[in-house]
Amino acid sequence: MSAKAGSGSNAVRIVGGELRRRVLRFPDSEGLRPTPDRVRETLFNWLGQELDGWHCLDLFAGSGALGFEAASRGAARVVMIEKAPRVLAALQENHELLHKPAAVEIVRGDALQYLSSSKSKFDLIFVDPPYHKGWIARLEPLLDAALHADGALYLEAENEIETLGPWQTVRHGKAGEVHFHLMRREPSQPND
Numbered sequence: 001m002s003a004k005a006g007s008g009s010n011a012v013r014i015v016g017g018e019l020r021r022r023v024l025r026f027p028d029s030e031g032l033r034p035t036p037d038r039v040r041e042t043l044f045n046w047l048g049q050e051l052d053g054w055h056c057l058d059l060f061a062g063s064g065a066l067g068f069e070a071a072s073r074g075a076a077r078v079v080m081i082e083k084a085p086r087v088l089a090a091l092q093e094n095h096e097l098l099h100k101p102a103a104v105e106i107v108r109g110d111a112l113q114y115l116s117s118s119k120s121k122f123d124l125i126f127v128d129p130p131y132h133k134g135w136i137a138r139l140e141p142l143l144d145a146a147l148h149a150d151g152a153l154y155l156e157a158e159n160e161i162e163t164l165g166p167w168q169t170v171r172h173g174k175a176g177e178v179h180f181h182l183m184r185r186e187p188s189q190p191n192d
Helices: 037-047 065-072 085-097 111-117 135-146
Strands: 010-013 023-026 055-058 077-082 104-108 122-127 147-157 167-175 178-185
Touching (some): 023 085, 037 065, 055 065, 065 122, 077 111, 111 135, 122 135, 135 147
Parallel strands (some): 055 077, 055 122, 077 104, 122 147
Antiparallel strands (some): 010 023, 147 178, 167 178
C-alpha cells in the first residue's frame, strides 16, 4: 500500500449487526491485511449471523474488523490482542468512535504471551497472523487450553490447512491469495 501511515486512507466497513456500515480506519503496518468484507460475510454465514453471549479472542487484531464484527453481532466479550503501537492506537480510536462497545477489551501484547498467561476460555478464536513467520505452528500448542471443547477456530493462512492439532477444517474458502478456514475439534478430542 502506498498510503502514508496514519493517513486514514485504509478502511474497512463492518458488514453486519448493530454496528453495520460503520467504518474502521487503520494505518499501514507490515503484515496487516484486513479480512475482506466478502470473507467476513462468509464466515458469519458459517457461524450463524448472531454470536449472542459468545466469548471471542482476536489474537492479531490489526484493523479490528473481525473483533468489532463479532461485537456488532452480539458477542458478550471480545478480547483483541495487538502489539504494534500505531495499529493499537487506531484500534483504540475506532473503539472510541464506535462509542466504546462494552464487550470489547483491547490488550496491548503478544499473541503467544497472552495465550501462555490467560486462564480464559473462548467460544471462538480468530487467528489471522502475518504470513510466512511461523505463527500458526507456534500458536497451535497453546490454543487448546483457550478454547471450549465445542468452540470454533477461525484461521487465515497463505495455504490450505486441513488439520491443526485436534482441529479439522469443516469449512474452507479462498479469496485471492488468502485461505480461510473454520475449524472445529475432532469429536474424540475433548478438552473441558
